[in-house]
Amino acid sequence: MPQAITIEDILQRTTDLPSMPAAATAVMREAESSTSSSTSISRHLRQDQALSARVLRLANSSYYGLSRQVSEVGEAVVILGTRTVRHLCLVAASYPWLVRDLKGYELGPDQLWRHSFATAVSAGVIANHSGSADRDVCFTAGLLHNIGKVALSVWLEGKTSMLQVLAERAGMSFDEVERKALGFDHAQIGEALAEQWNLPSALVQAIRYHHEPNACPIPNSVVDVVHLGDYLATTMGYGLGADGLRYRVYDESFERLGVPPERLEQIMLEFMEIYEREEKVFEPDAVDKAA
């Protein structure tokens, strides 16, 4: 396949590129401002009813372990704090494009969401075991790690089988075959999108290096957590497409996090328990009712 397109082409010419809702961008900008308050953040969030409804669903999920249900975004901001709501907002904002049908990767509707949510949950569990990374940041980074696939999918349509065969013959991983065929991979597209949205650098790096944690120029435990979280969700078969398990796993990530690899099976069991409880958090019916 000729290297006919660039990352810029993908960002400029892809119709229906994943975008951040204006309210989510406003909340993130406000959260970083020195004058932000729970009132100003709630005001921005209330501008988007669907987003607010999803933030409430998340806030009330057992993941956050609130002692009582919150029914209003202002209350959620006061109880959970500005920082956490900023993450909830990113998670809630990403839901509509993570449930898309991605033919280029042979991922049916909801499959990328299933994989991303599984990666987010396992990243949260691994962060707890490591103690060296913020659980909420890892959860959000896990959820967003494959945003590049949402943009790249349409460009792979009709070429997926060829890439599968090429990768199998050459013993390459799927990100390697993307780089060979296109000159870049879905992680690099994800990085470009994340930079466009002005996401914090820890998230941008986790998206960029989730398949190549050893290549990350600055040590960042979120990168290692997301690499292993992605491995865990992949190996357990959550939301996989034509690229399947065709990725590499680097045990240096365990070393850097100070987590013994032998603990993986215990981590998997903890993951399953949380995932089974939380996977329905954004079921369309539930969101509609909340809205």
Next chain:
Amino acid sequence: MGMGSCVGLVALDPESNVAGIAHFMLPESLPDKPVDQPGKFVNTGMEHLISEMENLGASRDHINVAIFGGAQVLRPGRSLGAWAQIGERNVTSAKQHSERLGLTVVAEDTGGCQVRTVQFYAESGQVRIRIVGQDEKILCNLRVN
């Protein structure tokens, strides 16, 4: 069901017409953890499946099984540690426990790094496998041994 490193098993006793299907995540239950859901592990899950089939009239001497799944990620230029060989260990465990329980393994489609989905037609005994991105194929018939 889509399978990664998990191992799946379909079982049929053609004489009593009792069939079963299961999907296990890990090869063995952890020694220091109580097993709340036996179906998560090959050792406890297979025992449970076969005993349920026997309760419905099957006899383990007549049970034919097919094993599938057990994929794993690529090696990063050197050997994968045992921790990353869950797929391989799941398949080995499924075969060992099949032998221990006296079941006949008729066919398997395991390993590699592809995602598999399986359809089992209990009435005809046919087991069909599809690797994501490829055409469906017939793996075996559990009524014909």
